[in-house]
Amino acid sequence: MTRLVETVFPSRLGTGFRWLVGSSWVTNLGDGMLIAAGPLLVASQTRDPLLVAAAMIALQVPWLLVGLVAGALADRLDRRLVIMTANAVRGLVLAGLCVVIATGQVDIGLVIVAMLALGTAETFVDATAGTLTPMLVDKRDLGIANSRLMAGMITGNQLVGPAVGALLFSVGMVWPFVLTVACIAAGVVLVSRIGTPPGAVRGDVDTHIRQDIVDGVRWLMANPPVRTLAVIIVVFNVTWAAPWSVLVLWALERVGIGEAGFGLLTSAAALGGLVATFSYGRLERLVPLATLMRAVLLAEVLFHLAMALTTSPWAAYPLMFFFGAYAFVWGTLSQAVRQRAVPQELQGRVGSVYMVCVMGGMLLGGLLGGLIAREWGLTAPWWFAFAGSGVTLALVWRSLAQIAHADEAATAAA
Numbered sequence: 001m002t003r004l005v006e007t008v009f010p011s012r013l014g015t016g017f018r019w020l021v022g023s024s025w026v027t028n029l030g031d032g033m034l035i036a037a038g039p040l041l042v043a044s045q046t047r048d049p050l051l052v053a054a055a056m057i058a059l060q061v062p063w064l065l066v067g068l069v070a071g072a073l074a075d076r077l078d079r080r081l082v083i084m085t086a087n088a089v090r091g092l093v094l095a096g097l098c099v100v101i102a103t104g105q106v107d108i109g110l111v112i113v114a115m116l117a118l119g120t121a122e123t124f125v126d127a128t129a130g131t132l133t134p135m136l137v138d139k140r141d142l143g144i145a146n147s148r149l150m151a152g153m154i155t156g157n158q159l160v161g162p163a164v165g166a167l168l169f170s171v172g173m174v175w176p177f178v179l180t181v182a183c184i185a186a187g188v189v190l191v192s193r194i195g196t197p198p199g200a201v202r203g204d205v206d207t208h209i210r211q212d213i214v215d216g217v218r219w220l221m222a223n224p225p226v227r228t229l230a231v232i233i234v235v236f237n238v239t240w241a242a243p244w245s246v247l248v249l250w251a252l253e254r255v256g257i258g259e260a261g262f263g264l265l266t267s268a269a270a271l272g273g274l275v276a277t278f279s280y281g282r283l284e285r286l287v288p289l290a291t292l293m294r295a296v297l298l299a300e301v302l303f304h305l306a307m308a309l310t311t312s313p314w315a316a317y318p319l320m321f322f323f324g325a326y327a328f329v330w331g332t333l334s335q336a337v338r339q340r341a342v343p344q345e346l347q348g349r350v351g352s353v354y355m356v357c358v359m360g361g362m363l364l365g366g367l368l369g370g371l372i373a374r375e376w377g378l379t380a381p382w383w384f385a386f387a388g389s390g391v392t393l394a395l396v397w398r399s400l401a402q403i404a405h406a407d408e409a410a411t412a413a414a
Contacts, residue, residue: 013145016136016194023190024129025152027087030183032161037169037176038115041101044173045108055108058115062123063359070127071352072212075345076205079128079135080196084188086124091184093117094177101174127355131347134339135196139407142336147280150332154277154324158270202345216349219342225406226341228399229334230354232392234361236300239388241365243307243381246373250307254378257313268317272324280332289404292333294397299326301390308382340407 009018042055074082097114100106137145168175207215220226243250251257251265283292303323310316342350369381396403 009148010141010144013137013141013148016196017133017145019190019193020132020136021148021152023187023194024149025156026183026190027187028153028156029161029164030156030180030187032157032159033165033168033176033180033183034118034161035157036162036165037180040166040169041106041173042108042111045106045111051108051112055112055115058112059119059122060359060363062116062120063355064363066120067123067127067352067356067359068213068216068349069209070124071216071348071350071355072209073124074128074131074348074352075202075212075216076200076209078196078199079131079201079348080191080194082128083125083132083191086121086128087184087188087191089121090118090125091181091188093121094181094184098174098177098181101177127348127352130335130339130351131201131344132194132196134342134344134347135201136194139340142339143284143332144281146335146339147277147332150328151274151277154270154273154328158266159274201347212349216346217353219346220350220353223341223406225399225403226338226350228396229338229403229406230357232297232396232403233334233354234357235392236297236389237358237361238365238368239304239385239392240300241362242369242372243304243385245366245369246378246381249373250378250382251316255311255313255316257316261313265316265320268320269324269327272321273328274324276325276328277332280329283329284333289333289337290401292329293337293400293404294393296326296330296333297389297393297400300330301386301393304382304386304389308379308386337404337406 009021038059039052039056042052046052093114097106097110100110133145133149134142164179165176168179220230247265248262251262257265287295299322303319303326306315306319310319338350338354339347368384372380372384
């Protein structure tokens, strides 16, 4: 057992990181239950497509509204306390929702308000959580550390959590929300055990928060490798989200996958990601970072092409496994590269800019995907994604060598 723990969580990563992983894994389990229970609760209150969409958007739109503020606060305040406070707010909102459900007073208006509050609190959690890892782990170990965090996200958020949430909802509408509150409470306790120095990472905070945000954006724009990485993330999220927005229709009508089989598509991607995250350490040791970045981005381009040509479920499932594997390698690698390059006192602000890029790209890509599919058919978004990602990769191919070692450029500049 000790040997297994050492393999999964090497002792060189430190005790503080193990507490962080424990908190991340348990809260991701709760979030995974909400992924299933949330839409089921919404559907139990209304069948109006506009209201259903509004409830789902309420979870995402806070990133665009307060994401940069959340990142700035992560650099101004004690990061551990920010996470604990924001998660406590999430727990209180869910506890209130539990009371409303249990007493039979729930309605769609209250659900949407609760979703918006949860999305806002989660924005502060996510903007700050990514800044703790570079505080706890040496730069050379950021890749393996992020892969372990990603493994918990895949397992809890995509594999175990949704299934447990749906099962509990069928037993009693309130139970998945009650258990999620318990997961969040456990996460708060585990984060409290992390031994980071008290107070903000910045010695003196005498600037307005608007200036802090400007400084973060300015640093990113002045660093060519980190700036180019942000552009890649925006474009690849647009091209990825376009076909993903109509994936269910593509699966049902183009490929002939039934409703039950559709759920297995996301499961196949999650399994691929799980395999990849636990293989990441070996990949990073054996493959130069620039080569690895080029390989996974090329895999994305070829994946879009293969999906555009696919008409068989027997091809779709392995392709989704392949997608999960390379996508989570990219997620781990790109985050580690950025964390190595960005100074500690700017991690929150620069990281929040990236998350705004991710969310903005996904929203724009989803809109484009729906419009393209309506005009030219369900395979057209895949062709759009293939062309857009392929052209982008060709343009940034040479720059990926600098991006992979952005930390060296940042150190030289400093």
